[in-house]
Amino acid sequence: MASRGSSAIERVVAIGAQGDLPEDDPLRGILAKVTPESWRERFPSTYDSYQRLNPAPSFDAFARAVTAMWLDAGPSGHPNDAVERIACKVLIVRGENDHLAPRDAIDRLARRIPDARVLEIPGAGHVAFQDQPELFLRGVGEFLA
Structure with missing residues (x-):
């Protein structure tokens, strides 16, 4: 939806996700x-x-x-090339030790989205929200504020 230019979407949080x-x-x-x-x-x-x-x-x-x-x-x-059409702010979250969402893939995705930033959760794996819930909630909360 965000890549379709929906004005109803203001922010997206993607967790451990790659664009390709x-x-x-x-x-x-x-x-x-x-x-x-x-x-x-x-x-x-x-x-x-x-x-x-x-x-x-x-x-x-x-x-x-x-x-x-x-x-x-x-x-x-x-989503491949569709991510380049995302018109809202995007927070891409990954755990520092996430073997399923490597840092280079996350950085590649962030570079393709016009208004994206990366939140890397120290000491977390693929389920960063469970591994480090306080850090995850703080980072997402700051992004959504």
């Missing part, structure tokens, strides 16, 4: 190995939240769909 995933990116190999079982094992809190919050949970279907989206190099998987 080139075909030769080594992260593709990691993402291709994600299964519902490995996701539950590696990120049990996201599985628990999904089960608790979804009225008709089907985590296996969800995990397979999300993994397919991550690996889709087209516009249905990643």
Whole structure:
């Protein structure tokens, strides 16, 4: 929506997100190995939240769909060039130790968005909002103020 120029959107917070995933990116190999079982094992809190919050949970279907989206190099998987049309302020959040959202990919995304800035959470991994909730909330709060 933000890339479509919607004036109703004033700010966007993107957490651990990349704007693209080139075909030769080594992260593709990691993402291709994600299964519902490995996701539950590696990120049990996201599985628990999904089960608790979804009225008709089907985590296996969800995990397979999300993994397919991550690996889709087209516009249905990643916004690619559409990010250059984002007309609102954007905060891109990543954990300092996030192996799924490398710093160079985040910086590449930030350079393509006209009004973007990066918030790197020290000591956090891919789920920065859980790893360092106080730092995350402070940074996002300052951005939204």
